[in-house]
Amino acid sequence: MNTITVTYTLEFRLKKHNHYQMTKCGKMFNVKSGRQIKKCSNNGSIGYWIGKKFLVISKGIKILEKIPKNNTLPF
Numbered sequence: 001m002n003t004i005t006v007t008y009t010l011e012f013r014l015k016k017h018n019h020y021q022m023t024k025c026g027k028m029f030n031v032k033s034g035r036q037i038k039k040c041s042n043n044g045s046i047g048y049w050i051g052k053k054f055l056v057i058s059k060g061i062k063i064l065e066k067i068p069k070n071n072t073l074p075f
Helices: 057-063
Strands: 010-014 020-023 028-030 035-037 040-042 045-050 053-056 064-066
Touching (some): 035 045, 053 057
Antiparallel strands (some): 010 020, 010 064, 020 028, 028 035, 040 045, 045 053
16 A cells, blocks of 8 residues: 655644644645645635634735744753
């Protein structure tokens, strides 16, 4: 059996929902479940369905924040 592994670097997260995080290339992931959130179109706007709310990508600056780097030592 052949296996392919893909690794994404998460750069941003939603301010209100920290378990939804986004890569530099624009892919959104639910970190709790490990699933990718699909990009959708709603009335001509492109964005993501988070629960029952539709978040538009063009408003991304207001709803996204950069993930802080963890500089703690393991010992």
